[in-house]
Amino acid sequence: xxxxxxxxxxxxxxxxxxxxxxxxxxxxxxxxxxxxxxxxxxxxxxxxxxxxxxxxxxxxxxxxxxxxxxxxxxxxxxxxxxxxxxxxxxxxxxxxxxxxxxxxxxxxxxxxxxxxxxxxxxxxxxxxxxxxxxxxxxxxxxxxxxxxxxxxxxxxxxxxxxxxxxxxxxxxxxxxxxxxxxxxxxxxxxxxxxxxxxxxxxxxxxxxxxxxxxxxxxxxxxxxxxxxxxxxxxxxxxxxxxxxx
Amino acid sequence: xxxxxxxxxxxxxxxxxxxxxxxxxxxxxxxxxxxxxxxxxxxxxxxxxxxxxxxxxxxxxxxxxxxxxxxxxxxxxxxxxxxxxxxxxxxxxxxxxxxxxxxxxxxxxxxxxxxxxxxxxxxxxxxxxxxxxxxxxxxxxxxxxxxxxxxxxxxxxxxxxxxxxxxxxxxxxxxxxxxxxxxxxxxxxxxxxxxxxxxxxxxxxxxxxxxxxxxxxxxxxxxxxxxxxxxxxxxxxxxxxxxxxxxxxxxxxxxxxxxxxxxxxxxxxxxxxxxxxxxxxxxxxxxxxxxxxxxxxxxxxxxxxxxxxxxxxxxxxxxxxxxxxxxxxxxxxxxxxxxxxxxxxxxxxxxxxxxxxxxxxxxxxxxx
Numbered sequence: 001x002x003x004x005x006x007x008x009x010x011x012x013x014x015x016x017x018x019x020x021x022x023x024x025x026x027x028x029x030x031x032x033x034x035x036x037x038x039x040x041x042x043x044x045x046x047x048x049x050x051x052x053x054x055x056x057x058x059x060x061x062x063x064x065x066x067x068x069x070x071x072x073x074x075x076x077x078x079x080x081x082x083x084x085x086x087x088x089x090x091x092x093x094x095x096x097x098x099x100x101x102x103x104x105x106x107x108x109x110x111x112x113x114x115x116x117x118x119x120x121x122x123x124x125x126x127x128x129x130x131x132x133x134x135x136x137x138x139x140x141x142x143x144x145x146x147x148x149x150x151x152x153x154x155x156x157x158x159x160x161x162x163x164x165x166x167x168x169x170x171x172x173x174x175x176x177x178x179x180x181x182x183x184x185x186x187x188x189x190x191x192x193x194x195x196x197x198x199x200x201x202x203x204x205x206x207x208x209x210x211x212x213x214x215x216x217x218x219x220x221x222x223x224x225x226x227x228x229x230x231x232x233x234x235x236x237x238x239x240x241x242x243x244x245x
Numbered sequence: 246x247x248x249x250x251x252x253x254x255x256x257x258x259x260x261x262x263x264x265x266x267x268x269x270x271x272x273x274x275x276x277x278x279x280x281x282x283x284x285x286x287x288x289x290x291x292x293x294x295x296x297x298x299x300x301x302x303x304x305x306x307x308x309x310x311x312x313x314x315x316x317x318x319x320x321x322x323x324x325x326x327x328x329x330x331x332x333x334x335x336x337x338x339x340x341x342x343x344x345x346x347x348x349x350x351x352x353x354x355x356x357x358x359x360x361x362x363x364x365x366x367x368x369x370x371x372x373x374x375x376x377x378x379x380x381x382x383x384x385x386x387x388x389x390x391x392x393x394x395x396x397x398x399x400x401x402x403x404x405x406x407x408x409x410x411x412x413x414x415x416x417x418x419x420x421x422x423x424x425x426x427x428x429x430x431x432x433x434x435x436x437x438x439x440x441x442x443x444x445x446x447x448x449x450x451x452x453x454x455x456x457x458x459x460x461x462x463x464x465x466x467x468x469x470x471x472x473x474x475x476x477x478x479x480x481x482x483x484x485x486x487x488x489x490x491x492x493x494x495x496x497x498x499x500x501x502x503x504x505x506x507x508x509x510x511x512x513x514x515x516x517x518x519x520x521x522x523x524x525x526x527x528x529x530x531x532x533x534x535x536x537x538x539x540x541x542x543x544x545x546x547x548x549x550x551x552x553x554x555x556x557x558x559x560x561x562x563x564x565x566x567x568x569x570x571x572x573x574x575x576x577x578x579x580x581x582x583x584x585x586x587x588x589x590x591x592x593x594x595x596x597x598x599x600x601x602x603x604x605x606x607x608x609x610x611x612x613x
Contacts, residue, residue, distance in 0.1 A: 143351025146316055146424075147365050147414075148340030161355045238355045241398040 025206070033206045043196055043209070048216050050191040054182045055224070058114055059175050062121030066170075069122070070129040071155075078131070089125035095120070097179055099188045113185045120181055121174040128170025132163030165239050168232040172225050180222040193217045261455040263293040264327035264421035266313065269368030271322035273308055273479070282308050285322070292421075293452040297469035299459055300502070305479035306458045310424050313456060328424060344415030344453070348430040350407050352399040358410050359395040360410070365418040366566045382583045388446065402600035412444065415477040416451065425457045429464070441467060462503055464592050466491070466510055474499050486576025488514050492594060512542035512579075517558045520586060532557040539577055541583070548580050555579045 024032035036044065073080035080217075094102075095116070102112040103199045118184070136159050160167075187193035193213045200210035247563045253465045263269045266289070273283040283305045289404040290296040298306040311317040313324055317337050324331045331339055352361050359380045366376045384390040387409040392483065399407055408428065415423055428444075445468065448455065459465055474482040476498055483495040491511040494500035503510070518537035535544055544556055558577070561572035 121296040137349075137351070137354075139347060139349035139351040140353060141351075142347060143345065144353070146314060146340055146343075146345035146347070148337040148342075148368055150337055153368070158353060158355075162353075210442070236355065238400070241400050 001164065025208075028206055030207055031211050035208045036212050038218065039209070041180060044212055046218060046222065047191075047193045047196050050195075050235045051182055051193045051217070051220065054117060054185060055109075055175065055220075056111060058117035058178050058182070059121055062118045062125055062174060062178075063171065065118070066122055066125035067128050069126050073126075073130055075135055083126060084123075085177045087119075087126055090119040093119075095184060099184065103165060103188055108188045110189055110191065113182075113191070115187045117181060117185070119180055121178060123179070125170050127164050128173075129163065131158050132166025132170075135166065136162045161236075164236050165232060168235075169229055172228045174234070175224045175228065176221045178235040179217060179224065180225065183217055184199050193220075257408070262451055263420060265292045265325075266290040266296075266422060266456065267323075267325040268309070268313075269323040269325070270477075271309070271312060271324060272320050273305070273312060273317065274320045280478060281320070283312075283459050284462060286475075286479045286481055287322075288453055288473055288481060288484045290456065292454050295455045295457065295468060295470045297457045297459060297472045298475060299462055299465040299472055300482075301477070304475040304477055306460075306520060307426055309475070309479060310426055310456055310458050314345060314424055315420075323555040325607060337368075341368055341418060342420050342422070344418075344420040344425075346411050346415045346423070346425040346428045348427040350428075352407055352410060354399050357396050358389070358400055361410060362400070362414045362417050365420075370416055379417060386416070386450070387413045388443070389413075393495040404432055405440060408432060408440055409443070412447070416453075419451075420452060423453045423455045425455065427459055428457075443466075457491070463510070466503075466514070474512035476501060495524070503544050509542060509545075512545060513540045515541045517541060517544055517578065518575070520578075522578055523560055523582055524595055525553075525574045525576045532577060534559050535578075536561065536572070538573060544578055545583065547585070548578070553580045 022032060022034045022038075025035050036159050055239045069083050073083055090098075091125075098119070099112065102115055106112040106115060138228045139159060140162070141154065151158065180191045183194035183197055185192045193216055196209050196213040197217075200206070200208075200213065258363050268289070271283060271286045272281055274281045278559075286305075286309065289430075298309055300306050308317055311325070315331060318477055319332065326339075326343075353364070356364075356416065362380045362383055364378045366379055371379070380395070380553065384395060389406065389409060392403065392478050394406065394410075398450070399410070402410065413427065415425075429440050432440060441464065443486075457465075457468060459468075459597060470491055471484060472483045472487055478484050482502075483490055483499045488511065490499065491503060491507045493515070494503060500507070516538055517535065517540070520541065532555045533547065535547060537558050537560055544558075547556060548554075555577045558575045558578055559572035560575060
């Protein structure tokens with residue numbers, strides 16, 4: 001486990017080695033907490049922030065687009081099949097290939113990155129939103145209409161609230177997959193937790209950076225998922241209400 | 246009768262009047278179907294009356310009801326609510342003026358009982374205080390205020406409670422007309438009878454014009470001031486009081502539909518307080534007591550099971566068939582006296598071409 005003298009003499013092969021090398025880093029232990037501390041503000045924190053930004057923007061845009069597509073499919077049923085076809089096609093394109101393909105028309109920038117990420121959320125979000133809206137019981141809609149609600153009132157006061165559990169279930173999947181997928185944005189654009197992961201992979205046996213970035217990615221995904229669960233609980237108290245207490 | 250009245254600012258229920266409903270040569274045709282769902286249907290429900298549409302499935306009774314609040318578009322004819330054609334009104338405003346109860350109730354699962362009831366008042370833009378006052382009033386009216394149910398969700402209610410909330414929601418803005426499509430259809434028989442009694446008591450207070458759809462003739466007889474019996478294609482076979490329909494069915498279809506036991510059913514429409522009893526001065530010791538609010542049918546049943554001994558009819562007591570407790574003695578009833586009353590009634594009431602059924606003793610006009 002300890003670094004060989006030759007390696008240490010050959011200069012800094014450890015990424016973001018810094019000027020102050022601890023015993024842990026010098027001996028190349030599996031995980032060096034002091035390296036994380038030393039590089040948090042310069043390497044890990046910026047990457048994490050970029051990652052959150054990438055994911056939030058992608059899921060938000062994907063969500064708005066999917067709602068629009070779901071409303072279209074509800075209004076004009078014939079649009080559902082083409083939408084499913086296209087979103088499924090987008091979903092099946094290998095991610096590395098899609099990122100590369102977008103470079104030519106869009107450039108190696110954040111737009112290309114977001115376009116790719118958004119396109120992977122559409123299938124999941126569209127289907128969940130549409131299913132959620134379609135699962136609203138017909139008698140509930142009949143009552144709403146019979147009581148004199150307009151289409152918009154029915155949608156906002158009845159259908160969306162009742163579709164929320166399904167919609168949030170879709171959001172959870174979309175958020176987790178987007179956070180995972182955003183680690184390969186580095187291939188075209190220098191942002192996200194993929195950057196430290198990639199540099200750690202490329203540069204020798206030092207594993208701390210790789211582990212730290214991976215753990216941050218996983219932690220971010222779990223945290224975001226948990227937040228969505230809490231949001232759902234807060235927004236849909238009725239979904240857990242069963243029988244008189 | 247316009248919606249502006251409904252939004253009257255004072256009091257939670259500033260709109261108590263019911264409206265007359267008139268159907269004139271109404272027809273409904275669905276595209277691609279040869280036969281019209283409703284051919285040519287005309288009848289009038291006077292303000293404050295309880296009208297039951299009844300008939301076998303496919304007779305167009307639900308369609309008729311849905312034409313009234315324009316859930317189904319009209320193909321021909323006219324429907325007037327309070328003298329104004331429903332087609333002349335904004336469809337949303339029209340519907341907010343019409344209470345609507347369906348068999349599956351359609352309570353909003355994500356809203357509490359109170360929020361469900363407040364739906365139409367909110368659509369009408371009532372202020373919070375007025376809505377709260379109205380919700381409380383309605384919860385009291387349907388007997389759910391004490392149980393602290395206002396904050397519960399529909400999934401936490403029993404079937405009967407859900408049904409009551411559905412009725413309260415339909416009554417919320419004090420509509421001049423209520424449409425009810427088999428509202429008790431999904432409730433078990435025991436609870437159904439209770440809900441029917443409750444609803445009749447409620448209607449006695451609120452006096453709405455009601456159009457009530459059912460396929461159950463017994464429910465129609467029990468609930469309706471008037472019954473419209475429909476046949477396939479929305480053909481009106483008879484439109485009359487339950488008493489008249491049972492005494493004088495207009496044709497074979499109606500006779501068959503109301504059933505061979507219509508003579509017995511008719512007895513259930515008359516209470517003991519409405520008939521001539523034997524003199525109470527001659528006391529008969531040990532006679533079984535029965536409440537004057539019980540029906541003649543119930544009394545007959547007791548007479549038959551009791552070996553034909555005389556019944557003492559007493560005041561008070563609300564339970565049909567109950568023993569009437571300690572109320573004042575009004576008179577006596579025996580099998581032979583009942584037989585005499587029925588014979589008298591039959592002589593007065595004889596209709597051409599009819600003959601073999603017993604007529605109820607002392608039948609008077611229907612309650613309305």
